[in-house]
Amino acid sequence: MTHTIYAELLDQCRATQFSTHSLPLSGSLVEVPGENDLTYYYLQKSRRVAGGKQPREFIGSSSYKKVLERVKSFTSDKAIYKSREELVSALKKNGVTAPTAKLANLLLTLHDEGVLARSVLVGTLAFQAYGPMLGVKFGQSAFYTQDVDLAKADSVELAMPEKPIEKELLDVLKEFDETFDGIMGFDRKQPPVSYMNKDGLRVDVLFSFSGPERKKPIRASKIQSHAHPQRYLEFLVEAPTEAVLLIGGGLMCHIPAPARFALHKLIVSEKRNSSEAARAYKDREQASCLIELLIEEDPESLEEAYENLKARGPKWRTNFRKGLEKTKREDFLEFFQE
Structure with a gap:
C-alpha cells in the first residue's frame, strides 16, 4: 500500500513540477480589495521564518492579464496540491518516517527558492526518501538527521526550472532564520561550504571531483554557494532519480x-x-x-x-x-x- 500511494504522489508532483504559475504551491493566495474594483494578490508562504511569521510576496493586481493567468493556474494546481497533502498524511499514518518540523520548514525554503531543483540531495535525507519509494520501513535509528547535504556535479544535467537563483545561499538561509551563518574552516580566508543556525540545523554543500587533490572550496554557481570538493562523489550523483519528500503536499527533489x-x-x-x-x-x-x-x-x-x-x-x-x-x-x- 505504501508503494502504491507513493507512486501516485510522485505522479501528481511531476504533473505540476514546472507549472506556468511558478508560485510555490505550499503557500496560499490572499486577495486584498483595492480602489476602482481592483484586487491585489499576495502569496502567503507556508513556511515560518524566525519569530513564527509567515512572509507574504506581492504577485500583482487584477488589472494585468498575466497576473490573472498566474492566479488561475495557481488555483487549479493548488487543488491538486491539497489532494497530495492527503496522500502524504496517509503515508505518515502508515508509519513512513518524514523530516522533523524544523527541518521541513528549512527544506520548504530551499524548494521554494529553487535550490533543491538544482542539486542532488544526499545523506540521511536521501536514505529517508528510499523507504516509501521502495515500499519498505527501515529501522528508526538510521533516520534521524538535522543535516541537509546538497551535492552539485557539473557533469550531471538535471531537469530544473528556467529561472536561475539570484540570491546567495547564505542570504536565502538568513531570510529563513537570521541565526544561520557560515561555518569557517581552518583557513579563515576561504569561503564557507557549510551553514548552521542556533537550533543545529545544518546545510552542507558538496562538489564532486576527480584527478589531483583539491582542498580549496569550489564555486557551485547554480546554487550560489561554494562547495566542499569530495572524492568518490561523482559515482553517487551520476544518473540521479526523482523523489518526493513527505512535507506538505510533497516536495520534489533529486536523490542518488x-x-x-x-x-x-x-x-x-x-x-x-x-x-x-x-x-x-x-x-x-x-x-x-x-x-x-x-x-x-x-x-x-x-x-x-x-x-x-x-x-x-x-x-x-x-x-x-x-x-x-x-x-x-x-x-x-x-x-x-x-
Whole structure:
C-alpha cells in the first residue's frame, strides 16, 4: 500500500513540477480589495521564518492579464496540491518516517527558492526518501538527521526550472532564520561550504571531483554557494532519480539511485577517521538495509552499479571490499563474488 500511494504522489508532483504559475504551491493566495474594483494578490508562504511569521510576496493586481493567468493556474494546481497533502498524511499514518518540523520548514525554503531543483540531495535525507519509494520501513535509528547535504556535479544535467537563483545561499538561509551563518574552516580566508543556525540545523554543500587533490572550496554557481570538493562523489550523483519528500503536499527533489547510494556508503565508511566511528557504523547500517532489499527486489541495479564501481580503479574496489566485509554479511559477500 505504501508503494502504491507513493507512486501516485510522485505522479501528481511531476504533473505540476514546472507549472506556468511558478508560485510555490505550499503557500496560499490572499486577495486584498483595492480602489476602482481592483484586487491585489499576495502569496502567503507556508513556511515560518524566525519569530513564527509567515512572509507574504506581492504577485500583482487584477488589472494585468498575466497576473490573472498566474492566479488561475495557481488555483487549479493548488487543488491538486491539497489532494497530495492527503496522500502524504496517509503515508505518515502508515508509519513512513518524514523530516522533523524544523527541518521541513528549512527544506520548504530551499524548494521554494529553487535550490533543491538544482542539486542532488544526499545523506540521511536521501536514505529517508528510499523507504516509501521502495515500499519498505527501515529501522528508526538510521533516520534521524538535522543535516541537509546538497551535492552539485557539473557533469550531471538535471531537469530544473528556467529561472536561475539570484540570491546567495547564505542570504536565502538568513531570510529563513537570521541565526544561520557560515561555518569557517581552518583557513579563515576561504569561503564557507557549510551553514548552521542556533537550533543545529545544518546545510552542507558538496562538489564532486576527480584527478589531483583539491582542498580549496569550489564555486557551485547554480546554487550560489561554494562547495566542499569530495572524492568518490561523482559515482553517487551520476544518473540521479526523482523523489518526493513527505512535507506538505510533497516536495520534489533529486536523490542518488538506491544501488549507488548503498555502494557509496560502504566506500565512505572506510574513508572516515577514528573520531567518526559512529558515522561509519551508520553508513554501513544504511548500506546494509538497501543491499538486503535490492538483492531480493532488484539485483540487476546492484550488479550494474558494482560493475561501474569496479571500472573506476583498484582504490575503489579495495575500499568497497573493506566496507562490505565489515557488514559481516556472508550473503552480501557471496552476491558480489558471483
